[in-house]
Amino acid sequence: MTVSADLQQRIQQLRQQLQKASYAYYVLDVPIMEDAVYDQLYRELETLETQYPETITSDSPTQRVGDTPAAQFTSVRHKIALYSLENAFNLKELEKWQERWQKLAENFDKSQYVCELKIDGSAIALTYEKGSLIRGATRGDGTTGEEITPNIRTIRSIPLKLTLDNPPPWLEVRGEAFLPLKEFERINREREKNRESLFANPRNATAGTLRQLNPQIVNQRRLQFFAYTLHLPTAHPENPPTQWQSLEYLRKIGFLVNPNRKFAKSLEQVQEYYNYWQTARQELPYLTDGIVVKLNSYELQQKLGFTQKFPRWAIALKYPAAEAPTQVKDIIVNVGRTGAVTPMAVMNPVPLAGTIVQRATLHNRDRLAELDIRVGDTVIIRKAGEIIPEVVRVLKELRPENTEVYQMPSHCPECGSKLVLPEEEAVTRCVNASCPAIVRGSIIHWASRDALDIRGLGEKIVMLLLKNNCVHSLVDLYHLQVQQIAQLERMGNKSAENLMTAINNSKKQPWSRVLYGLGIRFVGNINAQVLAKNFSSVEALSQASLAELEGVYGIGKEIAQSVYTWFKNSENLQLVEQLKAVGLQFSQQDTETKLSQTKNSNIQGKIFVLTGTLSTLKRTEAKQLIEQAGGKVTSSISQKTDYIVVGEEAGSKLEKAKTLEIQQLSEVELLRMLA
Numbered sequence: 001m002t003v004s005a006d007l008q009q010r011i012q013q014l015r016q017q018l019q020k021a022s023y024a025y026y027v028l029d030v031p032i033m034e035d036a037v038y039d040q041l042y043r044e045l046e047t048l049e050t051q052y053p054e055t056i057t058s059d060s061p062t063q064r065v066g067d068t069p070a071a072q073f074t075s076v077r078h079k080i081a082l083y084s085l086e087n088a089f090n091l092k093e094l095e096k097w098q099e100r101w102q103k104l105a106e107n108f109d110k111s112q113y114v115c116e117l118k119i120d121g122s123a124i125a126l127t128y129e130k131g132s133l134i135r136g137a138t139r140g141d142g143t144t145g146e147e148i149t150p151n152i153r154t155i156r157s158i159p160l161k162l163t164l165d166n167p168p169p170w171l172e173v174r175g176e177a178f179l180p181l182k183e184f185e186r187i188n189r190e191r192e193k194n195r196e197s198l199f200a201n202p203r204n205a206t207a208g209t210l211r212q213l214n215p216q217i218v219n220q221r222r223l224q225f226f227a228y229t230l231h232l233p234t235a236h237p238e239n240p241p242t243q244w245q246s247l248e249y250l251r252k253i254g255f256l257v258n259p260n261r262k263f264a265k266s267l268e269q270v271q272e273y274y275n276y277w278q279t280a281r282q283e284l285p286y287l288t289d290g291i292v293v294k295l296n297s298y299e300l301q302q303k304l305g306f307t308q309k310f311p312r313w314a315i316a317l318k319y320p321a322a323e324a325p326t327q328v329k330d331i332i333v334n335v336g337r338t339g340a341v342t343p344m345a346v347m348n349p350v351p352l353a354g355t356i357v358q359r360a361t362l363h364n365r366d367r368l369a370e371l372d373i374r375v376g377d378t379v380i381i382r383k384a385g386e387i388i389p390e391v392v393r394v395l396k397e398l399r400p401e402n403t404e405v406y407q408m409p410s411h412c413p414e415c416g417s418k419l420v421l422p423e424e425e426a427v428t429r430c431v432n433a434s435c436p437a438i439v440r441g442s443i444i445h446w447a448s449r450d451a452l453d454i455r456g457l458g459e460k461i462v463m464l465l466l467k468n469n470c471v472h473s474l475v476d477l478y479h480l481q482v483q484q485i486a487q488l489e490r491m492g493n494k495s496a497e498n499l500m501t502a503i504n505n506s507k508k509q510p511w512s513r514v515l516y517g518l519g520i521r522f523v524g525n526i527n528a529q530v531l532a533k534n535f536s537s538v539e540a541l542s543q544a545s546l547a548e549l550e551g552v553y554g555i556g557k558e559i560a561q562s563v564y565t566w567f568k569n570s571e572n573l574q575l576v577e578q579l580k581a582v583g584l585q586f587s588q589q590d591t592e593t594k595l596s597q598t599k600n601s602n603i604q605g606k607i608f609v610l611t612g613t614l615s616t617l618k619r620t621e622a623k624q625l626i627e628q629a630g631g632k633v634t635s636s637i638s639q640k641t642d643y644i645v646v647g648e649e650a651g652s653k654l655e656k657a658k659t660l661e662i663q664q665l666s667e668v669e670l671l672r673m674l675a
């Protein structure tokens with residue numbers, strides 16, 4: 001198909017408008033268009049690109065998220081090595097550094113410093129050719145890193161195309177990728193819900209995310225990027241002569257540059273900047289672990305050069321981490337709802353960054369082996385990411401005699417069954433579904449607000465019920481008697497009755513909440529709603545093929561696999577049957593019978609796929625109307641698809657539908673069916 005000049009022009013125009021809007025939103029933080037307008041333009045571009053795939057360029061705004069997870073990353077040699085920074089911890093060390101460089105650069109009076117915040121994330125290197133992003137890589141060992149381009153492309157504050165009229169043949173930008181604190185917390189909350197181990201701090205979460213093999217997951221975790229280093233070909237006329245001008249230039253060509261930078265003419269001024277940010281950093285939405293002091297003049301930087309590891313012209317002045325020494329009294333393990341067994345150090349209580357800390361996580365068996373921590377050891381603890389206490393190091397020189405190497409238990413401390421060590425993860429697990437720790441966790445999750453919302457069934461009551469052998473599994477909740485509850489500590493008749501009512505009321509909760517309550521790995525409450533909407537009963541969901549699950553809009557491969565596997569387990573199926581027998585809602589039928597008059601029998605239960613641009617309805621509207629009439633809309637064609645609704649400039653989906661002989665509908669026909 002040839003693309004007319006008009007269309008080419010329109011495609012270019014759309015790309016420019018979207019790029020501008022994205023820059024205004026993610027970099028300048030000053031949106032220039034409504035989300036809906038952006039979506040509309042984006043859709044228009046997407047449709048054109050589907051129609052004319054030969055027009056797609058890798059710097060098109062539609063190409064941020066690739067969909068094929070990499071099998072592994074490849075190594076790349078950095079064009080220019082990424083150095084690390086020497087650390088100073090006080091003014092004295094900073095003065096020594098100044099003396100050192102001044103000795104090497106006599107007759108230089110350009111001793112102006114640029115102070116920048118030291119962002120606590122991961123350094124990455126970006127390569128642009130002729131203004132387009134062609135590669136993103138981790139720092140690695142400084143000379144060789146890992147190519148993580150698909151992941152880097154998902155970072156909205158990294159331009160895919162630079163705003164430069166005459167882009168140089170190549171250009172390198174370095175900076176820090178990081179997770180804003182809110183996003184870090186959101187990810188950990190989500191992981192907790194999905195029964196995954198938590199990230200210890202935003203830095204680890206950033207590094208882990210950058211090395212994620214699936215760019216879709218990276219895209220969901222909103223990484224950010226501050227640019228701080230620019231390399232241009234030496235002969236390039238726009239090569240800035242100073243660090244300050246480089247930062248300005250980076251900003252001008254489309255990067256997010258940290259605004260909290262400052263000139264300093266003396267170390268006193270550097271110290272002022274450091275002192276100010278030591279307090280003010282607590283108000284920042286991301287973590288900083290110090291400041292970076294750089295000589296402003298590139299001429300001077302060049303003269304000073306590098307040592308083996310560091311530039312002589314820059315230094316990091318770090319903030320003291322909130323650390324404290326204490327002694328290990330015991331090492332225990334905690335079994336979570338997912339069966340994950342986490343080792344913990346129990347220590348003499350010590351004050352740390354505002355709280356008294358007695359326990360610190362030792363994460364998993366790998367970390368445990370690395371630390372070789374023993375009962376009786378003196379350890380340094382720290383609040384990782386200023387949130388979760390962890391053991392940083394063991395002071396082996398203070399180790400008393402006759403300590404023993406700690407061994408992870410081979411059996412679950414709660415139920416005695418043999419623990420398993422899945423090869424692909426460092427987490428040790430108890431896999432006994434009736435382990436009291438797992439049952440306790442599952443009941444607490446089942447009763448939680450987003451799940452069955454059973455008021456009054458909190459952690460303490462659950463513990464009491466388990467301790468008194470009133471329940472051994474989730475289903476037992478529904479066989480409880482008021483008298484049994486009333487006899488528990490501090491439970492009168494009234495509260496027992498209230499709790500029973502709340503438990504019985506949970507039988508009225510909809511299928512989506514029941515599904516979420518089951519606690520299937522990766523199925524958070526939003527995913528549960530999406531699944532429940534697309535599979536109107538547990539039968540439909542449990543019989544769905546992997547492809548059908550993946551075909552649901554919003555359900556990724558990992559979730560699909562997890563759901564699919566969960567329903568292949570006979571114990572899980574038995575649990576479903578038992579819960580069904582006591583009256584929990586495992587389908588939308590009950591609610592639907594009431595609404596059935598409003599459902600349309602032509603559409604009820606049918607699977608639709610939309611393709612191309614519809615002339616009167618927006619896609620979201622069409623989807624909503626079909627769903628309201630009892631149909632389902634999926635994003636990809638399969639044998640199960642009943643109808644394909646074909647709009648203008650339909651793309652590859654239509655081709656596939658034709659080969660599978662799926663009935664086609666025009667927009668008018670769809671509207672007629674809906675009516």
Ligand code: IVH
Nearest residue numbers: 083084085116117118119123176228292311
């Ligand atoms: S300059 C040769 N500037 O700190 C120049 N680094 O401890 C080296 N970092 O690997 C980097 N914020 O990951 C520079 N404003 C900043 C920084 C910064 C954070 C990180 C970077 C580097 C590490 C060194």
